[in-house]
Amino acid sequence: MxxxxxxxxxxxxxxxxxxxxxxxxxxxxxxxxxxxxxxxxxxxxxxxxxxxxxxxxxxxxxxxxxxxxxxxxxxxxxxxxxxxxxxxxxxxxxxxxxxxxPPRAGWREVPGLPDAAGLRGAVAAAVTEFRERDGALPAERRTRAERDRIGREIWSRTIGATGLPLRAVHAAQSLGFLPPHDVPVALLTAGSWLRLRSPYGSVAVRRPGAGTGLTVTAL
Missing domain, CATH: 3.10.150 (DNA Polymerase III; Chain A, domain 2)
Structure with a gap:
């Protein structure tokens, strides 16, 4: 044991x-x-x-x-x-x-990330947009596939020029890493990975079209 x-x-x-x-x-x-x-x-x-x-x-x-x-x-x-x-x-x-x-070492900071309040605002705006576009769908198009398409379009957008997809910020907020008060946040990169870090945790995502950049370890 x-x-x-x-x-x-x-x-x-x-x-x-x-x-x-x-x-x-x-x-x-x-x-x-x-x-x-x-x-x-x-x-x-x-x-x-x-x-x-x-x-x-x-x-x-x-x-x-x-x-x-x-x-x-x-x-x-x-x-x-x-x-x-x-x-x-x-x-x-x-x-x-x-x-x-993701790799354990070799991370460096990426500039251009908004502060925590700005990130929460971006998520709130995306949620509002999804609801408005979903509500505007005619009955014959209000399908799971169409709603998923709208969601993918919105959440795959990046935060400025950082390359960080909005879905990663949404995940960070949903998991409690971006609480409703000011916390320091940073965006890091190593190989093909991006990592959004706060004192409460991190989310990591691979850049689209990048090489492997993976750490393969035995389970």
Missing amino acids: TPPLHFADAREAAGLAAFLARLIHYDRAAAVRLQAGGGALAVFGRPPSFEVLAIRTAALLDDTPLDVTVSAGQLLDGIEESAGKATVPAPVTGPPWAGLL
Whole structure:
């Protein structure tokens, strides 16, 4: 059995629990990949509605290495927030994305990203546009395919010249990484990946048409 995770602060356990609950909201059968070492834990998930990798980190009291894919629901059930620890459930067969992660190093900042308030405003404007265009559809065109087409058009737009798709910002807000108050945000790039980072977590997405830029690691 994998030893339990002991967080450096009970708030780390609470933050991870909130992240897992949001993932499960979008996929009740969600799996997450855990990587720990050097006193830090990284938890990777992929909410299907957004087509991004979501990353939540936490500080640990020990530096025992760990690399395993588990059920997000079972991990959430094993978190004891008051005690600041979590029981690691039995491994599961990882989905394909869990074997292809962004690189750990080599990230550099990309200029031109709005602040957190500007990003939230861009998401709000996109949601309003979708509702207006959806409401204007005649009855014979109000189909799932047509609504999906409108959604893809809107959420694939990029934030200025950064190359970051709006769906990545929407994912960050939906997962609690862009709370309704000012937080520092940054856009980073490494290889074919872009990463939107805040103190509450990150979302990573590959640039369209870029090379692999993947880190392939055993599950």
